[in-house]
Amino acid sequence: xxxxxxxxxxxxALGVRDAREQANAAVYDAYTRLADRTSxxxxxxxxxxxxxxxxxxxxxxxxxxxxxxxxxxxxxxxxPTPAPQQPSHLVHRPSSASLQLAAARQDLSEAxxxxxxxxxxxxxxxxxxxxxxxxYNADARRMESLVAERAQLVVRLRxxxxxxxxxxxxxDDIQAEIVSLNLEINMSDQKAKKxxxxxxxxxxxxxxxxxxxxxxxxxxxxxx
Numbered sequence: 070x071x072x073x074x075x076x077x078x079x080x081x082a083l084g085v086r087d088a089r090e091q092a093n094a095a096v097y098d099a100y101t102r103l104a105d106r107t108s109x110x111x112x113x114x115x116x117x118x119x120x121x122x123x124x125x126x127x128x129x130x131x132x133x134x135x136x137x138x139x140x141x142x143x144x145x146x147x148x149p150t151p152a153p154q155q156p157s158h159l160v161h162r163p164s165s166a167s168l169q170l171a172a173a174r175q176d177l178s179e180a181x182x183x184x185x186x187x188x189x190x191x192x193x194x195x196x197x198x199x200x201x202x203x204x205y206n207a208d209a210r211r212m213e214s215l216v217a218e219r220a221q222l223v224v225r226l227r228x229x230x231x232x233x234x235x236x237x238x239x240x241d242d243i244q245a246e247i248v249s250l251n252l253e254i255n256m257s258d259q260k261a262k263k264x265x266x267x268x269x270x271x272x273x274x275x276x277x278x279x280x281x282x283x284x285x286x287x288x289x290x291x292x293x
């Protein structure tokens with residue numbers, strides 16, 4: 070019984086460990102994918118980073134200075150020309166790195182949600198397992214009690230069977246003795262009847278003899 074309890078507890082512990090590892094497997098996988106995406110983003114950023122534009126250095130000449138001065142004087146009354154703006158679709162267009170980062174965050178969020186569900190399921194499974202272990206221990210103790218009680222009942226039943234066999238043998242002996250006594254009584258009755266008949270015959274013979282002797286004495290006395 071002890072070896073069976075040890076084996077059952079060992080298998081239950083293995084089941085709890087496997088359930089815990091399965092619950093964390095999704096999180097491990099999500100973190101691995103996130104690390105791979107982060108490495109890819111870093112590699113992509115380094116390979117596509119633009120070089121710093123070089124500013125050309127121009128040497129000003131007196132003529133150009135004069136021309137620029139006169140031009141400035143002529144254009145002093147003009148409105149400044151606005152700087153060219155990039156198209157809106159180029160400004161707000163998300164990059165490939167941003168898309169990959171958003172996908173990685175979504176994967177991580179999904180993994181976290183899956184981990185929460187698995188953790189809740191693991192908690193329910195562990196709780197149910199604890200209940201089953203307690204029930205199993207209670208059933209094991211009940212089984213031990215029933216086994217002990219059964220052993221006692223088997224011993225008592227064996228003793229009772231032996232007692233019944235002894236009483237049955239005693240009854241058979243008594244019945245045989247009764248039969249034997251009946252035979253002896255019958256034989257004694259037969260002997261008693263035979264002795265009674267013989268005794269009656271002897272009495273009758275003796276009485277007849279005595280009668281004859283009395284008659285003879287009477288006759289003898291009458292002649293004297």
